[in-house]
Amino acid sequence: MGLQIAKLKGARCVIGTSTNPERRARLREFGADLALDPQDTAWPESVVQATGGKGVDLIIDQVSGGVMNQNMQAAAVLGRIVNVGRLGGFKGEFDFDLHALKRISYIGVTFRTRSVEEVRTINRLMREDLWDAVTAGRLRLPIDRVYQLDQAAEALTRMRANEHFGKIVMRA
Numbered sequence: 001m002g003l004q005i006a007k008l009k010g011a012r013c014v015i016g017t018s019t020n021p022e023r024r025a026r027l028r029e030f031g032a033d034l035a036l037d038p039q040d041t042a043w044p045e046s047v048v049q050a051t052g053g054k055g056v057d058l059i060i061d062q063v064s065g066g067v068m069n070q071n072m073q074a075a076a077v078l079g080r081i082v083n084v085g086r087l088g089g090f091k092g093e094f095d096f097d098l099h100a101l102k103r104i105s106y107i108g109v110t111f112r113t114r115s116v117e118e119v120r121t122i123n124r125l126m127r128e129d130l131w132d133a134v135t136a137g138r139l140r141l142p143i144d145r146v147y148q149l150d151q152a153a154e155a156l157t158r159m160r161a162n163e164h165f166g167k168i169v170m171r172a
Contacts, residue, residue: 002060003031004139005130013051017043019066023165030142038063044073055079055102065089072098080105142166 016032018024022036034050036043048055049094055076056106061067065088071081072095081104111119133139144164147155148171155168 047074
């Protein structure tokens, strides 16, 4: 969804990542101009090259863990990194000098420490900003598979094995 929102809001170079080559190929369907393998240690250089030597203005980081320094290498001077997930771990190395040299804003977000009122406000603002694009079909979530409720164990197995691309839907 983030790739599509970036495109909708006017981002010129939208870059997605996946360790899976089939998923990388599909990222273009959802707004990516470039799809990179984060296991390739040269991916930050590819980002800098794709942006004419500048780096990216915004990184939405769902991985954390061991990718923070690579994220900062790929970021532009005065870039922003928004941490929304920690799929790669809760701790990792952090190059404080690189952070300072690039003057990067690093922002962590979670709903766990927000009040119900804050969550309602965020949802209302998001809906005001994006709902027309959702109803027009310009923003869409890929649906990987639909399972019946009695197939929940199979759906969870697929999810735990990270075999899905997009959402897994449970139906009664």
